[in-house]
Amino acid sequence: MKHVMGVINLSEKDGCYDLQELTRQRCIASIPFGGRYRIIDFVLSNMVNSGINNVGIFTLNKYRSLLDHLGSGKVWDLHRKKDGLFILPPMEPCAAEGPRGDMGYLYEHIDYLRNSSQKTVVYAGGNMIFNTDFREAVSFHREMQADITVLYKDMGMGGEDLSRYKKVALDDDARVVAMEAEPGQMKCSRIFMDIIIVGKPLLLDLITDCFKGEGRRMCSLVNDGIVPNLSSLKIFGFPHRGYLAAIDSLSCYYRHSMGLLQPEVSRELFFNPGFIYTKSNDEPPARYGEDALVQNSLVANGCHIEGEVQNSILFRGVRVHRGATVKDSIVMQKCLIEEGASLDTVILDKEACISRGRELKGSRENPMVVGKRAKM
Amino acid sequence: MKHVMGVINLSEKDGCYDLQELTRQRCIASIPFGGRYRIIDFVLSNMVNSGINNVGIFTLNKYRSLLDHLGSGKVWDLHRKKDGLFILPPMEPCAAEGPRGDMGYLYEHIDYLRNSSQKTVVYAGGNMIFNTDFREAVSFHREMQADITVLYKDMGMGGEDLSRYKKVALDDDARVVAMEAEPGQMKCSRIFMDIIIVGKPLLLDLITDCFKGEGRRMCSLVNDGIVPNLSSLKIFGFPHRGYLAAIDSLSCYYRHSMGLLQPEVSRELFFNPGFIYTKSNDEPPARYGEDALVQNSLVANGCHIEGEVQNSILFRGVRVHRGATVKDSIVMQKCLIEEGASLDTVILDKEACISRGRELKGSRENPMVVGKRAKM
Amino acid sequence: MIQRKECVAMLLAGGEGRRLGILTKKLAKPAIPFGGKYRIIDFTLSNCTNSGIDTVGVLTQYQPLVLNAHIGIGIPWDLDRKNGGVSLLSPFAEKGGGRWYKGTANAIYQNICFIEQYDPEYLLVISGDHIYKMDYSALLSYHKERNSEATIAVIQVPWEEASRFGILSVGFEGKIIQFEEKPPKPKSNLVSMGVYMFNWPILREYLKKDERDKGSSNDFGKDVIPMMLREGRRLFAYPFQGYWKDVGTIESLWQSSMDLLVEEPELNLFDREWRIYSVSPNHPPQYLAPGARARRSLINEGCVIYGEVENSILFHGVYVGPGSVVKDSVILANAKIGEGVQVEKAIIGEETVVGDNCRIGFDNGGSGGKPADITLVEEHSLIPGNMIIRSISR
Amino acid sequence: MIQRKECVAMLLAGGEGRRLGILTKKLAKPAIPFGGKYRIIDFTLSNCTNSGIDTVGVLTQYQPLVLNAHIGIGIPWDLDRKNGGVSLLSPFAEKGGGRWYKGTANAIYQNICFIEQYDPEYLLVISGDHIYKMDYSALLSYHKERNSEATIAVIQVPWEEASRFGILSVGFEGKIIQFEEKPPKPKSNLVSMGVYMFNWPILREYLKKDERDKGSSNDFGKDVIPMMLREGRRLFAYPFQGYWKDVGTIESLWQSSMDLLVEEPELNLFDREWRIYSVSPNHPPQYLAPGARARRSLINEGCVIYGEVENSILFHGVYVGPGSVVKDSVILANAKIGEGVQVEKAIIGEETVVGDNCRIGFDNGGSGGKPADITLVEEHSLIPGNMIIRSISR
Numbered sequence A, B: 001m002k003h004v005m006g007v008i009n010l011s012e013k014d015g016c017y018d019l020q021e022l023t024r025q026r027c028i029a030s031i032p033f034g035g036r037y038r039i040i041d042f043v044l045s046n047m048v049n050s051g052i053n054n055v056g057i058f059t060l061n062k063y064r065s066l067l068d069h070l071g072s073g074k075v076w077d078l079h080r081k082k083d084g085l086f087i088l089p090p091m092e093p094c095a096a097e098g099p100r101g102d103m104g105y106l107y108e109h110i111d112y113l114r115n116s117s118q119k120t121v122v123y124a125g126g127n128m129i130f131n132t133d134f135r136e137a138v139s140f141h142r143e144m145q146a147d148i149t150v151l152y153k154d155m156g157m158g159g160e161d162l163s164r165y166k167k168v169a170l171d172d173d174a175r176v177v178a179m180e181a182e183p184g185q186m187k188c189s190r191i192f193m194d195i196i197i198v199g200k201p202l203l204l205d206l207i208t209d210c211f212k213g214e215g216r217r218m219c220s221l222v223n224d225g226i227v228p229n230l231s232s233l234k235i236f237g238f239p240h241r242g243y244l245a246a247i248d249s250l251s252c253y254y255r256h257s258m259g260l261l262q263p264e265v266s267r268e269l270f271f272n273p274g275f276i277y278t279k280s281n282d283e284p285p286a287r288y289g290e291d292a293l294v295q296n297s298l299v300a301n302g303c304h305i306e307g308e309v310q311n312s313i314l315f316r317g318v319r320v321h322r323g324a325t326v327k328d329s330i331v332m333q334k335c336l337i338e339e340g341a342s343l344d345t346v347i348l349d350k351e352a353c354i355s356r357g358r359e360l361k362g363s364r365e366n367p368m369v370v371g372k373r374a375k376m
Numbered sequence C, D: 001m002i003q004r005k006e007c008v009a010m011l012l013a014g015g016e017g018r019r020l021g022i023l024t025k026k027l028a029k030p031a032i033p034f035g036g037k038y039r040i041i042d043f044t045l046s047n048c049t050n051s052g053i054d055t056v057g058v059l060t061q062y063q064p065l066v067l068n069a070h071i072g073i074g075i076p077w078d079l080d081r082k083n084g085g086v087s088l089l090s091p092f093a094e095k096g097g098g099r100w101y102k103g104t105a106n107a108i109y110q111n112i113c114f115i116e117q118y119d120p121e122y123l124l125v126i127s128g129d130h131i132y133k134m135d136y137s138a139l140l141s142y143h144k145e146r147n148s149e150a151t152i153a154v155i156q157v158p159w160e161e162a163s164r165f166g167i168l169s170v171g172f173e174g175k176i177i178q179f180e181e182k183p184p185k186p187k188s189n190l191v192s193m194g195v196y197m198f199n200w201p202i203l204r205e206y207l208k209k210d211e212r213d214k215g216s217s218n219d220f221g222k223d224v225i226p227m228m229l230r231e232g233r234r235l236f237a238y239p240f241q242g243y244w245k246d247v248g249t250i251e252s253l254w255q256s257s258m259d260l261l262v263e264e265p266e267l268n269l270f271d272r273e274w275r276i277y278s279v280s281p282n283h284p285p286q287y288l289a290p291g292a293r294a295r296r297s298l299i300n301e302g303c304v305i306y307g308e309v310e311n312s313i314l315f316h317g318v319y320v321g322p323g324s325v326v327k328d329s330v331i332l333a334n335a336k337i338g339e340g341v342q343v344e345k346a347i348i349g350e351e352t353v354v355g356d357n358c359r360i361g362f363d364n365g366g367s368g369g370k371p372a373d374i375t376l377v378e379e380h381s382l383i384p385g386n387m388i389i390r391s392i393s394r
Helices: A039-049 A064-070 A101-108 A110-115 A134-143 A200-210 A221-229 A250-259 A263-271 B039-049 B064-070 B101-108 B110-115 B134-143 B200-210 B221-229 B250-259 B263-271 C018-024 C041-050 C065-071 C104-109 C112-116 C136-145 C159-164 C200-212 C220-230 C250-259 D018-024 D041-050 D065-071 D104-109 D112-116 D136-145 D159-164 D200-212 D220-230 D250-259
Strands: A004-009 A054-058 A084-088 A120-124 A148-154 A168-170 A176-179 A190-199 A235-239 A286-288 A293-295 A297-299 A308-310 A325-327 A342-344 A346-348 A359-361 A368-370 B004-009 B054-058 B084-088 B120-124 B148-154 B168-170 B176-179 B190-199 B235-239 B286-288 B293-295 B297-299 B308-310 B325-327 B342-344 B346-348 B359-361 B368-370 C007-012 C055-059 C085-089 C122-127 C130-132 C150-156 C166-170 C176-181 C190-199 C235-239 C244-246 C286-288 C293-295 C297-299 C308-310 C325-327 C342-344 C346-348 C375-377 D007-012 D055-059 D085-089 D122-127 D130-132 D150-156 D166-170 D176-181 D190-199 D235-239 D244-246 D286-288 D293-295 D297-299 D308-310 D325-327 D342-344 D346-348 D359-361 D375-377
Touching: A004 A039, A004 A101, A039 A054, A039 A064, A039 A120, A054 A101, A064 A084, A064 B084, A084 B064, A101 A110, A101 A200, A101 A221, A110 A200, A120 A134, A120 A200, A134 A148, A134 A190, A134 A235, A148 A168, A148 A221, A168 A190, A168 A235, A176 A221, A176 A235, A190 A200, A190 A221, A190 A235, A200 A221, A250 A346, A293 A297, A293 C293, A297 A308, A342 A346, A359 A368, B004 B039, B004 B101, B039 B054, B039 B064, B039 B120, B054 B101, B064 B084, B101 B110, B101 B200, B101 B221, B110 B200, B120 B134, B120 B200, B134 B148, B134 B190, B134 B235, B148 B221, B168 B190, B168 B235, B176 B221, B176 B235, B190 B200, B190 B221, B190 B235, B200 B221, B250 B346, B293 B297, B297 B308, B342 B346, B359 B368, C007 C041, C007 C104, C007 C136, C041 C055, C041 C065, C041 C122, C041 C130, C065 C085, C104 C112, C104 C122, C104 C200, C104 C220, C112 C200, C112 D065, C122 C136, C122 C200, C130 C190, C136 C150, C136 C190, C136 C235, C150 C166, C150 C220, C176 C220, C176 C235, C190 C200, C190 C220, C190 C235, C200 C220, C220 C235, C244 C250, C250 C346, C293 C297, C297 C308, C342 C346, D007 D041, D007 D104, D007 D136, D041 D055, D041 D065, D041 D122, D041 D130, D065 D085, D104 D112, D104 D122, D104 D200, D104 D220, D112 D200, D122 D136, D122 D200, D130 D190, D136 D150, D136 D190, D136 D235, D150 D166, D150 D220, D176 D220, D176 D235, D190 D200, D190 D220, D190 D235, D200 D220, D220 D235, D244 D250, D250 D346, D293 D297, D297 D308, D342 D346, D346 D359, D359 D375
Parallel strands: A004 A054, A004 A120, A054 A084, A148 A235, A293 A308, A308 A325, A325 A342, A342 A359, A346 A368, B004 B054, B004 B120, B054 B084, B148 B235, B293 B308, B308 B325, B325 B342, B342 B359, B346 B368, C007 C055, C007 C122, C055 C085, C150 C235, C293 C308, C308 C325, C325 C342, C346 C375, D007 D055, D007 D122, D055 D085, D150 D235, D293 D308, D308 D325, D325 D342, D342 D359, D346 D375
Antiparallel strands: A120 A190, A148 A190, A168 A176, A286 C297, A297 C286, B120 B190, B148 B190, B168 B176, B286 D297, B297 D286, C122 C190, C130 C244, C150 C190, C166 C176, C166 C190, D122 D190, D130 D244, D150 D190, D166 D176, D166 D190
16 A cells, blocks of 8 residues: 555534534544544544554634644554645635635645656545545455545335435446535435545646636635536445444434444444554543443543443543542543533533532433533 | 643644645644654654653644644554543634634633643743753752743844744743843844743643633633743743744745754754654665765765756655756755756655656745646 | 653562562562552553653563563553653663562662663652552652752652661661661661662762672672761651552561452552553453452453452453352453352452352351461463362461 | 554664764764754654655664754654554563663564554564665555565675675565575675565564574574565565665765766656755855855755855855865765865864865875775864864775
C-alpha cells in the first residue's frame, strides 16, 4: 500500500449536520465517541491499519480541538519526515473569492496532492464510524481496472430511515449505474459511505476540470465529479460488510453510542479487522468503590465510581460520587457527578459538573445535552 | 524554564507589511531566509534553546506552508505528548462576529493558555530575526518583579530609517515610561521587538478585560494592554544586544539577506548563543564543477554549481549551469539557472527556472522578484 | 551536535529478581506488571519525566527483550527526543574485548563515555526495581543548596526490616556519617532508597579509582559510598516521605497491589500532577455486563466483566465470565476466566485461560490462623475446567 | 501489541575494520564518515527506508557509542516508529549467563526472540559495511517470484579481486549451485554482496541447527549457506548492477571518495528519488569568501572557505584559511586549516587544527612512478604551524 495515500475531507457538509451543542466548539470529526475515541480516529486508524503512510486532512472550521487531538500524529505512527500526517486548512478562508465546496478545498492544496508520490487515493469524509481494511477495496479497484470505486453499505430495508443518505445502484457486475446527487430520491438500501478510491491522475483532472470555467466556485466531488461521469468512467461499487454509523444528528449520535453496549457490536467496531488508535491520556485503571454498581456500561480509564451506573458510557476520568445515579447517558471526559445527582438519558459534554442532588432527564429522541464545562 | 511557555502570534499586522510576491502564498513567518531557514525558525529556535518546551503558534492566514515546515515539531524536539508545539488557527475565521486583533486570537484560544501549566509567557511576533537566550530576560523579569518586560533593541541613530517601528522610552531604572501605539511619533532609537515577558495570570486578565465591554472586537496587546497601563503596571524594558532584523518590506528583506554575507554577522546570527534549527531536506553536500567560481556567497547543500556566483545567497538544491552568472541575488530552493543566463539583484522564489541566455536585473531599492515556479 | 545537559539519569534495570519466581523467568524485575496497567520501571521513568530530567540511560543486561519492547524509543514517557531521551545501554565490546556489568558502580563505569556526551554537572543514579513517586528536581535543589558531593535519598523503615537495606547514620543538617550495607544489627532505621545524586566530575574519579581496586565488588553501597565517606567527601541524606516499595517477593508484590485498593491509598495513581506513564494497549473502554459487579477494584481498559470482581486488580483485556467471582487477586493482561470460576488470593499470568468452574487459590479465607499463601498461575497457561488449584506453601 | 511485519531487516554493524587503522580506533567500521556528510551505515539504513522496510534491528557490539549516538531513535531515516523502527541490539544475558556474538549467523540466532516479535515471513540480512543503493523490495519480489528459500544479491567484480569474497556458481534462472567463501582460486567472478533474503521460518531452523553444530563458526557464508545448499534448498542469486563498495582500507576509502568527484559519478548522491539520509548537523550554508575558489569538490554546510579547494571533499564546519590550498583530500567535520597551508592527498580527522603554513601530504604529485600514499591525520590533533607532515609508507 505504499502507492496509496489517504485524504480525509472534513469540508463538505459540516453545515448540514445537526449535532447542536456538541459541535459548538468542534467539527464533527472531533466529537468524542465510544468512551475514549473521537470520530476521526476510526477512518484514520483504518487508513493506517491498511498500510497507508500519507494522510492529508482537509479541514474547514473549528478544527482547533482536532489539531490538539491529532498532535504530531505519533499515535498513528504518522509523525514522519517523509509522508505522514498533513493538515490542510483553507488558504484564505475569509477571502470573498476563491474555490469552495469539497473539490474547492482540494483545489487550493492541489500541490500537496500532486507532490505526493502515491498513485492511488483513498478519499473519505469525516463523519463515518467503521472498521475496515482498505486493502480489499483497493485490490478490487485494481482488479476491476476501475476509474473510481465507491464504497457503499447495504443497510437492509425496514430499519433506519435512510432518506438522509446518498444512495447508489449497481448492476450485476458491481458497476454503479445510478447515484444520488441529492439524497431522498432513490428507493434503495445501499448508501454511499462518503469514501471513494480513485487514481490520482484522474482525481487531479476532475478537480482542475471543475474550476476551468469562469466564475465556478462551488464544486462537489460526488455531484460534479462522479454523478455526471457514471457512463463515461468505469465506476464500481464495493460493499462494506461490517458495522457502520454515520453521525449526522444528535439522536443518531445517541442511538449509535448506545448501540455499543452490545458487546458483539463494540468488539467488531474496536477490534475487527484492526485496532482503533486514539490519543492516550495516561489515565490509571478505573477505580470502583465499595458501593459501586455498574451494569451494562462502558467505562473508560481514570473513572472513579462510587455510585450507580446503568446502560451508560463513561469517558475517561469521570467521577461518580456515592448515591449518584447515571442511567442511559453519555458522560464525557472529566465530568463530575456529585452525591445524589441523577442523570437519565443525558449527554454531558467534557468537564461538565452536576451538583449534589440535581436531577436531569432527556428522551431517546431528544437526549438532553449539557455543554462543555457547564455547571448545573 | 519549565515554568515558561512561548506564544508566537502571527496574526497582528500581516496586512501592513509589504513583501509582495514573497507573501502571495505564505505568511511572513514562512518566508525563506538565510539560505536554508524560514523566518519563524529564529524565534522558535530561540525559545527551544532557552529551555521552553511549550510553544503555541497563533496563525491567521496562508499558513499551509508553515504547517508543512513545522511538521510534527520534531526538528525543534517539540513533538511531545505533554506540552510541545501547538498550532492555533482562528476558530471561525469567516464569521462576521467574534474577537479580532492579536488579543482577539488569543481570546479565542484562551483555554490553551489557561490549561498550560506554565506561569510565565514569552510572547513574540513572527517577523523578527535574531538569536537570543530568553533566560536572561526572564531572570531580569523576575528580579525586577516586573508585571511586563518588553524587549527592545537600541538601533543607534543615523542608520536605518526607524520610523516604521514602535519605540520605547525608559527611565534610568529601565522602567518603560513611554511607548508608541502608532509608530513614527517618538524620536528615539530603541525599537520594540514585538516580544514581551508577562505572567500568565496578568496576560489572561488583559485579554479578558479587553473583551468585557459590549461590541469590542478588535484588541491589540500593545495598544490596549501595555500603553494604557504604563503607570498602573510595572513595565520594564530589557535590551537585546545582538543582531536584529525586522522584516517588513521587500527592500529590507533584501538588505538583511545581503548583510549575512559578512561572516561576522552570519556567525553571530546562526551560532550565538544557540543553534538555529530548521527542517532538514537531506540534500547532499554542494557540488562545485570544473569551472565553478563562487565568491562572497552563501551556498546551501544540494546546490550544483558550474557557473559564476558573486555576492549571492543560494538556497538548497539550486543548479547553476556553465556560463550562467548570478550576482547580488537571492536564489531560493531548487531554482534552475540555465546556461548563459544572468541574474543581477534578483530574488528568485522557489523552483523558478531561468532559461538559457535570459538576463534579469533589478536594483538594490527595488530588487526584481520572480515568483514561485515561474519559468522565464 | 549533542546538547549539554545539567543532569543525566542512569537507571539500573539489570535486576534478576530471583525471589519473584516464575514471574521473572522471562522478565527482568523492572518489567514486572503492577497496578493494573504499569510495569515497575514506569514509576522511575515517569519520575524522571515529571522531574524534568529528559536524558535517561537504562542499563540492562538480563532478559532485556520485554523491557526493550516496553521502553521502545520512549514515546509514553515523552523521552523520544532528538537530544537526550531514553537510551538502552547493554554491555558492549571495545578493543581488547567486552565485559558484562559487574556491580552497580561498574555498570556506570562502563558507560562513562555515554554520560560524557552530555557533559553533565550532576548524575542521578536510580534503580528500576522500586515503586515510588519522587521529584528528583527537589532532590537536586537540596543537593545544590548543601553544596553536597553525593546525596542519598533515605526513608525510615520499620526496625525489623532495616537489616535488608543500606543503613545511614546522619549528623548535622543531614550530613552522612556512616553507611553500612545490610548490617546484621542496624544502628538506625534510616535506609538508602538506592537513589543517588552525584556531582559527576567527582563521581567519575571515584568510579575510576574503584575500578582499579581489584578487591572491590564495584558496588555503590558496598564500595563507592564507603570510600567517599572514608575520604571525607561531603555526603548528605535527603529525607523522603511517602510511599516507597522494593517489591522483592511474591508476597510483597501482592500486598502492594492490595494496598492500592484501600479507601485512601498511600500511592495515589489518580494524581493528575504526577502521572505515571506507560505503554497504552489501545483497548476500548471496559464493559460491565448486566449482572456484573465490581467493587473495591482497579480495572483496566479492554476488560469484559460478566461476573463479580471484588478487591482485585485486572490488567487490560481480562475477561471474567458469568457466575465467576474474582476476589483479592491480581489478573494479568488478557487472561480469560471462564464461567462459574472462583479465584481468590491469586495472581494469574498474562494470556492464561482458566476453564469453567475452576477454583483457584485459597478458598478457606477468614478461618483465622496463619494467613493464606498466594497462588501464582504462570502466564500462557491453559487450565482445563473443573480443576482446583492452590499454591504450594513456599 | 506489536504489529506483524512482512519483512524485517537485520543489519550487522559489528565490524571492527582493522585495516582502517586509526580511523576505527574509536569507531565501528559502519560509523566511518563518507561523502562529505554521511557515515557508511547511512547507505544501508537509507536503503531500508527507501525500500519500505520499516523494522530494522542493528546488531552492534564493537565500540557502539558513536554508532548509537548517530542512529539515536532513528529520526533521520524516519525509523522512529511506535511499531518497528530501528532497534539497537547488543548482546544480552539470560538465565545461564550471557554471550557475545560469534559469527554473523550466531548474531542473528541470539536475536531470534527479537525477530519473532514481528512474526515476519521474510528476513533480510545486510551488512553496515558496504556503500551501495539497492531497492530491497525488488529483491523481495524476485525472491517471491522464484519461490526461493534464500536469495543472495550478487555482483560481478574484477577477477583479480574475486578471491576476497564469497564466490557463487549459478545455474538455470539464477539457481545457486555452489558457494565458496574466499576461495584461493575462484571459479567465477560473481560474488556475494552480503545481502541475504531468507524465508524466516526456514532460516530459523537452520540457525538452530547451525548452533547445535559445535564445529561451526556460525557464519552465513562459511556455514549456513553451504549447509542449505548441501540439503538441496532452493537458493537463488539476485544479480545487482551498480555501484557497490566494501571500503576495507584507507586506500579504498580515499579512492571511493575521489570517485564521487568525477563528472558523472557512478554513485549519484543527487538522486532525489533515492535520498541518502543522515543526521543533520544543523549548520548554516557554507560561505565562500571573496578570493575563495572551489572546483570539482563536494562541500558540506557550515564550511567557511577563504582559500582554494580542488578535487576534495569537505565535511561540515570545515574552515580553510586564506592562501591555503586543499587538493585531492578529504577533510572531516570541523577541522580547521589555517592560513597558507597546503594539503594534498590527505585525510584530516574531525576537529583537527592545522597551524598556518603547514604542508600536509604528498607534495610531489605528478612526478610519475609509484602513486603516492595517503596521509592520514588523526582526529582532534593540534598541528603547530610550519610543520611538514607526510604519511609513512604502509
